[in-house]
Amino acid sequence: MKSPEVEWKQAVKNNMGPHANGEQRNRIYWTPHKSRKREREFVEFLALRLSGDLVNQRFTLDPKTLDSELDTRELLACLEADRSLPAVKRQRCIETLKTLPTQIRVAREISRISFDVVVERHGRIYYWEFHEKQHRTLTVDRPEPIYGPHGKEEFRVPRYLQRLIRDIWRIKAYPDLTIVWWDWFETHRASYDPSIAFGFREYQLPGEFSFGSFCSR
Numbered sequence: 001m002k003s004p005e006v007e008w009k010q011a012v013k014n015n016m017g018p019h020a021n022g023e024q025r026n027r028i029y030w031t032p033h034k035s036r037k038r039e040r041e042f043v044e045f046l047a048l049r050l051s052g053d054l055v056n057q058r059f060t061l062d063p064k065t066l067d068s069e070l071d072t073r074e075l076l077a078c079l080e081a082d083r084s085l086p087a088v089k090r091q092r093c094i095e096t097l098k099t100l101p102t103q104i105r106v107a108r109e110i111s112r113i114s115f116d117v118v119v120e121r122h123g124r125i126y127y128w129e130f131h132e133k134q135h136r137t138l139t140v141d142r143p144e145p146i147y148g149p150h151g152k153e154e155f156r157v158p159r160y161l162q163r164l165i166r167d168i169w170r171i172k173a174y175p176d177l178t179i180v181w182w183d184w185f186e187t188h189r190a191s192y193d194p195s196i197a198f199g200f201r202e203y204q205l206p207g208e209f210s211f212g213s214f215c216s217r
Helices: 004-015 037-049 063-067 072-081 087-097 159-173 182-188 211-216
Strands: 026-029 052-055 117-121 124-131 143-147 154-158 177-181 201-203
Touching: 026 037, 037 052, 037 117, 037 124, 037 182, 072 087, 072 159, 087 154, 087 159, 124 159, 124 182, 143 159, 154 159, 159 211, 177 182, 182 201
Parallel strands: 026 052, 124 177, 177 201
Antiparallel strands: 026 117, 117 124, 143 154
């Protein structure tokens, strides 16, 4: 059986082949979900504007990125300074984080982590997240796993905290990340001209929660 790292390297190699006519077009990886109508509309818009080929499959991520663990002290500082997230849920996040180790791992297997959209252009990979309301309202209480250093110990936290932890982790582990909030997209769709660029970018309405502001505290 191949290791996750070997499988990832082979997947990247397979994904980067040119088209039959020799043209290297943008490839847009996305796995459709029947319940995510807004996400589908965004991805179809993105594929059209970026002149990309829509690839109906999940992009294989590098398993080594799981070694980038999150410091709960930094996340606590951001939560304590925040005034945009729902106050009650924010406080519950703070209380739960104080019971966890200072270093946490988001998953044991890279297959548990994904991005809404992955764009491949000229051999370089760019990541996109289309965030809907639940990413800032902290909904869904069911227990989900998060892990201690090296993934050795499992802790159960509310789904909304697991989602928040993963959102922050993606920003830190994948520098070429673009976040587009659903309500910003609905408001600016007619004038939005998406582009592929290095670094972190986020599009949100004025006065609304943003991860860029949250992480800068």
